[in-house]
Amino acid sequence: MQRLIKDGAIIHDDWKLLDQELDSASKLPPGNIIVPLQLWLQNITELEQRDTAVGIWLDSDQPPRLLEGDIDSLALIAINFPVFSDGRGYSYARELREHYHYSGEIRAIGDVLRDQLFYLQRCGFDAFLLRSDKDAELALASFDDFSDSYQAAVHQTQPLFLRR
Amino acid sequence: MYRYDNYDHTIVNERVAQFRQQTERFLEGDISDSEFLPLRVQNGLYIQRLAPMLRIAIPYGMLSATQLRKLAQISRDYDKGYAHFTTRTNVQMNWPKLEEVPDILAALAEVEMHAIQTSGNCIRNTTADQFSGVAPDEIEDARPYCELIRQWSTLHPEFAYLPRKFKIAVSGAEQDRAAIQVHDIGLQIVCNGEGETGFKVLVGGGLGRTPVIGSVINEFLPKQHLLTYLEAILRVYNQLGRRDNKFKARIKILVRALGIDIFREKVEAEWVFLKDGPRTLTEEAIAHAKSFFTEPDYAVLDDQQAQAELDRQAAADKAFSNWLKRNVRPHKVAGYTSVTLSLKPTGIAPGDVTDVQMEAIADMADAYSFSEIRVCHEQNLILADVKKTDLLAVWQAARQYGFATPNIGFLTDLICCPGGDFCSLANAKSIPIAESIQRRFDDLDYLYDLGTLHLNISGCMNACGHHHVGHIGILGVDKKGKEFYQIQLGGSSVNDAALGKVLGPSFSQEEIPDVIEKIVQVFVQHRSAEELFIDTVRRIGLDPFKEKVYAAAH
Numbered sequence: 164m165q166r167l168i169k170d171g172a173i174i175h176d177d178w179k180l181l182d183q184e185l186d187s188a189s190k191l192p193p194g195n196i197i198v199p200l201q202l203w204l205q206n207i208t209e210l211e212q213r214d215t216a217v218g219i220w221l222d223s224d225q226p227p228r229l230l231e232g233d234i235d236s237l238a239l240i241a242i243n244f245p246v247f248s249d250g251r252g253y254s255y256a257r258e259l260r261e262h263y264h265y266s267g268e269i270r271a272i273g274d275v276l277r278d279q280l281f282y283l284q285r286c287g288f289d290a291f292l293l294r295s296d297k298d299a300e301l302a303l304a305s306f307d308d309f310s311d312s313y314q315a316a317v318h319q320t321q322p323l324f325l326r327r
Numbered sequence: 328m329y330r331y332d333n334y335d336h337t338i339v340n341e342r343v344a345q346f347r348q349q350t351e352r353f354l355e356g357d358i359s360d361s362e363f364l365p366l367r368v369q370n371g372l373y374i375q376r377l378a379p380m381l382r383i384a385i386p387y388g389m390l391s392a393t394q395l396r397k398l399a400q401i402s403r404d405y406d407k408g409y410a411h412f413t414t415r416t417n418v419q420m421n422w423p424k425l426e427e428v429p430d431i432l433a434a435l436a437e438v439e440m441h442a443i444q445t446s447g448n449c450i451r452n453t454t455a456d457q458f459s460g461v462a463p464d465e466i467e468d469a470r471p472y473c474e475l476i477r478q479w480s481t482l483h484p485e486f487a488y489l490p491r492k493f494k495i496a497v498s499g500a501e502q503d504r505a506a507i508q509v510h511d512i513g514l515q516i517v518c519n520g521e522g523e524t525g526f527k528v529l530v531g532g533g534l535g536r537t538p539v540i541g542s543v544i545n546e547f548l549p550k551q552h553l554l555t556y557l558e559a560i561l562r563v564y565n566q567l568g569r570r571d572n573k574f575k576a577r578i579k580i581l582v583r584a585l586g587i588d589i590f591r592e593k594v595e596a597e598w599v600f601l602k603d604g605p606r607t608l609t610e611e612a613i614a615h616a617k618s619f620f621t622e623p624d625y626a627v628l629d630d631q632q633a634q635a636e637l638d639r640q641a642a643a644d645k646a647f648s649n650w651l652k653r654n655v656r657p658h659k660v661a662g663y664t665s666v667t668l669s670l671k672p673t674g675i676a677p678g679d680v681t682d683v684q685m686e687a688i689a690d691m692a693d694a695y696s697f698s699e700i701r702v703c704h705e706q707n708l709i710l711a712d713v714k715k716t717d718l719l720a721v722w723q724a725a726r727q728y729g730f731a732t733p734n735i736g737f738l739t740d741l742i743c744c745p746g747g748d749f750c751s752l753a754n755a756k757s758i759p760i761a762e763s764i765q766r767r768f769d770d771l772d773y774l775y776d777l778g779t780l781h782l783n784i785s786g787c788m789n790a791c792g793h794h795h796v797g798h799i800g801i802l803g804v805d806k807k808g809k810e811f812y813q814i815q816l817g818g819s820s821v822n823d824a825a826l827g828k829v830l831g832p833s834f835s836q837e838e839i840p841d842v843i844e845k846i847v848q849v850f851v852q853h854r855s856a857e858e859l860f861i862d863t864v865r866r867i868g869l870d871p872f873k874e875k876v877y878a879a880a881h
Contacts, residue, residue, distance in 0.1 A: 321605055
């Protein structure tokens with residue numbers, strides 16, 4: 164369970180990730196849950212009435228605009244990487260931060276590996292659920308792979324050409 | 328040329344350290360083959376048929392003499408003493424050891440070089456006109472913008488896992504020498520009515536399995552918007568490009584599926600968020616990039632006197648005169664010329680050079696061309712700033728080391744991928760085909776009569792040898808386990824870009840020299856006066872060629 168990296172540290176994960184097969188809101192577990200987009204869209208009223216927090220996860224073919232209107236009210240949006248080399252999620256995270264000015268947690272889930280963390284973080288992800296066979300402790304070092312970058316990104320809005 | 332500051336040095340050194348650590352983890356078994364693959368290819372490292380291959384970036388083709396000497400040293404220390412210049416103006420080593428690659432990258436970093444993004448599904452090395460800054464027909468030097476694109480695209484966090492590879496080319500002259508119409512994005516520098524610089528932006532061109540000429544997405548993009556507009560295009564492509572089939576994953580397929588107008592709408596919708604934001608180029612940023620590409624310290628020369636002397640030297644030596652006609656071109660500064668060193672002598676794989684040759688070229692650059700060398704996509708090297716009065720000495724040095732073949736733009740100056748001898752993707756060999764054609768056409772006077780004739784060879788449909796845009800294109804195909812070669816005619820990569828049309832059924836390796844000879848005979852028979860091959864093909868069509876080539880086969 165200790166695989167969640169948040170803001171550069173390994174923390175206890177108090178969210179429950181629900182998988183794609185769930186098609187009804189009737190048997191949801193208690194506590195904070197992250198539900199697939201479809202479940203959310205079909206059960207918005209019920210889900211909004213829960214006492215505990217509800218997050219949504221987007222698959223790699225589900226861009227953030229499908230959530231439009233709901234984005235601000237969500238405490239957590241997760242983006243799934245079915246394989247680490249499917250790079251759509253990088254753009255989704257940037258759009259969430261830069262177009263929608265979303266300030267809640269953006270969590271990378273799925274095939275999340277150490278060697279992609281630096282780029283994911285620059286694109287606006289702040290939480291990373293590492294693939295279960297990977298060591299989160301060792302992965303922390305990758306956030307320091309580079310001390311600076313050429314481009315502007317979510318936490319460095321000034322490109323290097325403005326700072327030289 | 329561009330020089331690194333502390334920022335560049337730090338970023339490249341940190342990339343070397345990162346890759347060293349990744350390689351160690353791979354060798355220890357902590358990273359699987361499939362997880363390591365994008366990490367290594369985005370550092371230029373392929374696992375090839377015989378050994379790993381390392382592709383080193385030469386941003387927009389600019390090399391210093393110091394860098395070329397380092398490449399010679401690396402090829403000697405870590406490889407078999409030679410290197411191969413590619414159609415993306417990069418350089419490849421064909422025999423490095425995987426565990427030594429981090430050391431090679433560290434050696435490259437010492438001379439401000441790297442192998443970042445020379446492969447993989449990311450933004451590749453940006454290419455430019457090899458005569459940028461010296462061409463008489465130039466509107467504006469492309470290189471400062473190429474450098475800005477290089478920095479923007481290097482380790483870009485959002486575009487490292489695109490659907491497929493992504494190539495950008497920039498031309499700043501009236502004549503397109505950078506093949507911008509067959510790139511994922513082609514940028515043509517233009518000047519509008521108010522004297523402002525901007526870019527005509529083409530998108531969705533490319534060769535490979537489905538060759539396409541790019542479409543115009545923006546007729547005039549003011550220069551300050553260059554990077555935000557590129558970012559908008561890439562962001563649309565990253566989200567919508569196909570990922571289910573790698574053969575349909577390039578941006579050209581997306582642009583064609585949506586149509587250029589819908590694609591443009593999507594880019595514009597994305598651009599709204601980026602335009603005029605902090606990523607907009609400032610005058611200072613552009614001026615800073617331009618400060619690295621100022622004119623070298625040209626001497627004030629008497630062009631008439633230099634030309635008279637050159638004419639006298641040429642008259643005295645036919646071989647020198649031939650070389651001047653083909654390998655030397657005009658320069659914007661009086662008394663200067665640009666010299667192309669041919670890497671296409673018969674019997675050597677096109678683009679291959681030895682360590683000793685690299686050092687000789689570095690010496691020539693030091694002595695005659697402000698210590699700079701350029702690589703062009705036709706796989707030759709260029710000394711861009713040579714005094715007319717030095718040409719005889721340059722020719723003599725070039726001849727001594729084997730670069731003086733006077734064949735630039737001729738049929739024997741062919742573009743050729745490494746093919747089945749090295750590449751694991753290839754269906755067929757390409758280097759022996761190139762050599763058999765060069766041997767058949769060994770009469771220089773005949774080649775001179777034929778004039779400009781581009782022949783391009785690819786060993787498979789991935790088209791690294793740009794066969795679709797050769798006046799004559801040769802494509803290696805696999806037929807029931809045997810190597811065959813398909814011929815195409817009428818392609819072009821310049822302003823009148825066109826894709827070649829297939830002549831007919833393919834040929835065996837042994838038949839190719841005869842077939843090419845017959846094609847050339849049809850041209851000679853039909854050409855009017857000084858007409859070039861490509862113009863004759865366009866005028867008379869493919870039928871006369873088909874008749875000749877296939878009639879003889881029966």
